[in-house]
Amino acid sequence: MREFLKSILRQVGALLLAYTVFCLFLVFFFVVLGFLIDGKGVAIRDQSILIFDLNVNIKDAPRSQTIFASFAESLQGPPTLEVTLKDTLDAIKRAAKDDRIAGLLLFGSRNPGESGSNYPNLAEIRRAIKKFSEAGKPVLAYLIEPSIRDYYLATAAERIIINPFGYLKLNGLSARMAFLGNAFEEYGIGIQISKAGRFKSASEAFTRDGMSEENREQTERWVHGIWDFILDAISEERGISIDALRRLSSERGLFLPADALGEGLVDAVHYYDVVLEEMGEIAAFDDSIESFAQVRLPHYIEEGRVQLAPQFDQDDRIAVVYVEGEIVSGEGDGVRFGGDRIARELRKLRQDEGVKAVVLRVNSPGGSALATEIIEREVQLLGREKPVVVSMGGYAASGGYWISTSADIIFANPSTITGSIGVFSLFLNLSEVANRHGVTFDGVKTSPFAEIFDITRARSKEEIAVIDEFTESIYEAFLEKVEGGRGMRREEVEAIAQGRVWTGADAIKLGLVDRIGGLEAAIDEAVHLGGLAAGSWRLVEIPRRKDFSSILENWIKRRDGEPLLSNYKMLPHSIGKLLSGFMVLQDLNDPLGIYARMPFLVTMD
Structure with a gap:
């Protein structure tokens, strides 16, 4: 028996040693890789166009990465789908003064499902784009099926071109809310609510099947307020009265390219190859991609972060x-x-x-x-x-x-x-859903309020x-x-x-x-x-x-959770x-x- 236990302990010890060696090797590998890739810059040609892909999600805070995301980024470069608002503003401001950047092209579609798609962020970016244009550099927007967010941002451009088979939306805003009251009732999930404030409607999502009158009143006000803000910005840039924009929104909403051109919502209707030719007249030719010289916004941000790192002698x-x-x-x-x-x-x-x-x-x-x-x-x-x-x-x-x-x-x-x-x-009450599956609850307590936070009743x-x-x-x-x-x-x-x-x-x-x-x-x-x-x-x-090093440290300590x-x-x-x-x-x-x-x-x- 003693020999058996010794054998087991030796095997366990060997496994622990092998695991430790493997982890140390993995850490060493990642550290060396980080040093090898650290500082890898982005080569930007003279007379390049800065490409602002509208599908990029613009968030406030820097991303919270895992070790594997950081590793992938080290190999593939920065992701093209997420940047911060501050980085974006700094990049556009820097590009306005950068002799290598000849112009700006807005292209693609926003992702409305992310927090960065909010209109305050887009409004601040619009201001930065207009200042870029005031610096004497052309700004062009190429749209295919733009959302209202896309079009709102694109109106900061000097010219808006739309694809002949695309369409333009100016059909207004809607705010819809999901209500789980019926679903919770169907599944036997009880909800008890206490609220202070006549318009405090957050709990309605869990108890009702539709909006209360108070919630409808306040929602209509803020949705219409944001719509007024959008129309005012479009009116200023496109030279169309707000009343005319309201009429277009109410009577039609969706516009074929020719109609959008006729109403003055866009400046031209062309395929992308025409846009490429127009960019070619502004930018230099890049033999490596057989197109006009260009740099995408995330890569330009990364290059700026490397070259313009903060001077730490400033206390x-x-x-x-x-x-x-x-x-x-x-x-x-x-x-x-x-x-x-x-x-x-x-x-x-x-x-x-x-x-x-x-x-x-x-x-x-x-x-x-x-x-x-x-x-x-x-x-x-x-x-x-x-x-x-x-x-x-x-x-x-x-x-x-x-x-x-x-x-x-x-x-x-x-x-x-x-x-x-x-x-x-x-507060949740899961007694009914539990009972439906044969689970019941019973117990004792020392005072009437001992179970006030209990979710089983x-x-x-x-x-x-x-x-x-x-x-x-x-x-x-x-x-x-x-x-x-x-x-x-x-x-x-x-x-x-x-x-x-x-x-x-x-x-x-x-x-x-x-x-x-x-x-x-x-x-x-x-x-x-x-x-x-x-x-x-x-x-x-x-x-x-x-x-990379701090992400690696957090990964080792298992502090990053999801x-x-x-x-x-x-x-x-x-x-x-x-x-x-x-x-x-x-x-x-x-x-x-x-x-x-x-x-x-x-x-x-």
Whole structure:
């Protein structure tokens, strides 16, 4: 028996040794590969055209990578489907002064399913494109089947060409919401809700089969507000009155190329080979691809990052902290922003004497009330020691607005969705679905409220009363945050709160934000408030952009996690859209079940 055990131990020891050696070899391989590939530049010819593929998703925060994604990127170069807003703005600004870049070509279609497709991001990119054009360099847009997003961005170009077999959409916006009430009832899933705010409609997705009147009223207002913003921009660039654009949208909506040309919506109707010839007249010829010299936006960004790396002898810094996506309790992950993680980063910035001001870039619909308050507390403490400027992206609503209230100045775009000052509580009851499958529950307790958070039964009237009290107290705290942060009277806050969603254009009139502007304007204001001279500071971004070595370190420590089914967006659109409705439940991790979040499951086309 002893010899048998020794044999087993020897085999186990050999396996552990082999595994250790394999891991060390793998680490060595990746490190060497990283050094070999590090700094691989992109060769850009003189008189090149910068290609802006509209299918590129433009997000706020740098990507959260896994070791395998980083490895693939090292071999294949940067991905063509995702860049950050700041990188995009910097690249277009740099290209305007770059003698190698002869012009800009917008091509392709936006992906409306991603957070980066929001109109505030596109508005800021439009401004950058117009400045590029003002530098004396041509901008051309080639469209085939453009969405309204595509066309909105393309109107910043000097000329718009459409494919003869394409079409142009100007059929307006719609906002549709998925409602799971009937599905939950069918499957035997019970939902109990407590909410504060007449317009607080986030919980409706789980309890109803359609919109409440209050939700319909507020949604119609913000959708029409964004549509007005789009029409105003198109009108200014195309020289068509807003009334005429409304008429075209109402009477037809979809336009064949010849009709779009006749109405002045585009400048020409051509196949792509004509566009190639036109680009050839502007750019040099590249023998290696037998076409005009060109560089795609992600590669141009990468080249700029290598050549224009920040000078670390500059001690003074402006920090941009990104809060993009759902706010959840704990650390979060690559998809969701954990309150503890963001609070820790803000605390570090507060204690760092080299950081002179902070920009909080918020592109979030909110989430856990506890996580939101943890972040807001650190924003408040940070603001006592150095300037804090908020830049609102596509969404800065409910919890997203909560964390913004203590800032010195809040910037928003007219099409930003904000407000939603209200809270709700949501609790599941899985007893019926369990019973249908032969599972029952029984037990004992020491006091009437010992099982208040139990999901295997419905809450009693007494328990609901306690939950209502908690919900109302959180709502009161939210109102106080707005009242103190914005310098408003309580009655003024109550009149615009109630969970109601507003556009940025409305918010500035109501006193919820201070100025209209994007990320660049917020950074400029932070530099001013920080008392910094031009060229005397550098920008740092939080979460920090991960290089190969840090990704490798995280992989070894097993710190990078990804929730199950987090890639449901890769599924066919209709299936992914349906599944996303159920996936939001995994975001509901507040310890008390109380959330400051705008309506769930809204898709706008």
